[in-house]
Amino acid sequence: MNEMNQVYMDNSAATRMDERVLEAMTPYFFEKYAVATSEFAYSQGIEVSESLEAARTVLADALGAATEEFIFTSGDTESSNMAIKGAAFAAKGKKHLIVSKIEDFPVLNSAKALEKQGFTVTYLEVDGEGFINPDKLKEAITPDTFLVSIQHANQEIGTIQDIEAIGTICREKKVLFHTDATHTFGRVPLNVREVPVDLITVSAHTIHGPKGIGGLYVRKGTKLGKWMDGGFQEFDLRAGLENIPGAVGFAEAIKLVTAEENETLRSIRDHLIERILKEIPDTTLNGHHEKRLPQNANISFHYIEGESITLHLDMHGYAVSTGSACFSRSLEGSHVIFGIGGDHERAHGSIRFTFGRYNTREEVDGIVDVLKDIVRELRSFSPLARDKNRKETE
């Protein structure tokens, strides 16, 4: 199979960059390559510095924030590390933080790293669709709590949390609130003038922007400890030569995302979910039907294992991902599917389809047609499917 013919449905992992983004970035490699901090030395520095600030304004605007509240980072991993560890460094003796059980690894592993440094962490349970319970959050907050970090939407099952409710609780209890919006930025509205949130992680790689650039919204007055030391860049919060082409590309990428595009994604998502649940027996949708990312569908195919499904799909030219242990380097099943009360079989048989700008309804029909055969074939010699048939005929 020619790699050019691949139908790519793993857009939450990375996206194909939009040509218009590259076009916007190109001058900053060949003509305007000076560093922004050289503005007092030569004129090219002024131009570059202005471009950086213009990009910052565009991205801050997208969140309803002021320009100086948006910090550029190298991506969502760094942003979440900066938010959580930065808040811990500035916590003035407070030692407790709260995260949900189904956070992505930058948040989860930052919390675990702090645990080793003597902090205590509450891992909030989620229900069968992936929602945290706001009452449980309220109960978990103690006078020692300095931060709550709960994602805007889940990376695997797409569940969108009620962050307005979460933010309101945090505000009442005077605790910082960080949310990982890596998968919602541009796709699901989030405005800091309406939602009481203090720190927001975003990234360009999920919206057809370049890899290696992300951002952290830091509400004015929020104290963060600096942990990347060096120069005074990014309002003295994050040292290092600014990634100007990245920042310009990120701003261009967010400008190109439209409400209309999100509507298209939602419609092809629903088409896929509807067809699979209707046409392939013994399938379960993971997550919520409506309160989910417009670009995400996650379905468990019972009695068979996900790596086998993805490999067959790859041979047919479709790229997707799975929560199976066999797929991961750690050989552990998806912590998200376990988190929503799923068993091993549901985790190993889960397939995540994530859509982007270049997917079409025809591609969705194509993958469902192929999946029907793959699933039937793999089930034809699965001992789990046989046990189930036996029980049904008894």
Add this chain to the structure above:
Amino acid sequence: MKSPYSETVLEHFKHPHNIGKIENADGQAQEGSPACGDMVAVYINVDEKTNVIEDIKFESYGCASNIATGSIITELAKGKTIEEAKKITWKEAADALGGLPKIKAHCSVLAVEGLRCAIENYEEKHGLVKDRKATTMEIVRNRLKKVMNPMAGLDLVKTNLIEGISVKDGKVKVSISLPADHQFAASIKEEIIEKIEPLWDVTDVNVEFTG
């Protein structure tokens, strides 16, 4: 297409040989569980006079390396005597597949285990076990490690469902801390009997639910 798997693995994965089930097989075994991510069932029919494996089939719940190893191991075993087939190692299977990624070793070992256990099952059923050790509680407990607790996806021993085991004059009694009307009681009981009954000196298996 680029792949971490060899051409041979991909070929056996795409078109696995000897898949399915043999009804009333002379020997059979099921290894693994959904918890470890892979399961394999192996069925053999053996010529009683020559001890040659005449027919062999397998079923798989697993990833590509699990399916491919099941396919190759059944090919390697077909036509061999049970003594020869017992000696097939994971290394031989992996070599025949043109190598397997290291991280996938555990997924493919299962198929080799499955073949060995199916042969053992045949030997037990046909009175061919040479080393006739009397069945002990320990032997019973080891066999129960292969019976799944469907609620947890792990075996009965790991999930602490075994309340007691007694072995006396060929009679084995197993107590399970579940209510007798539990939704999985019947299937757990059936599986326990399937695993314990073939032991050469066992005449009766009694499964008791005490929960």
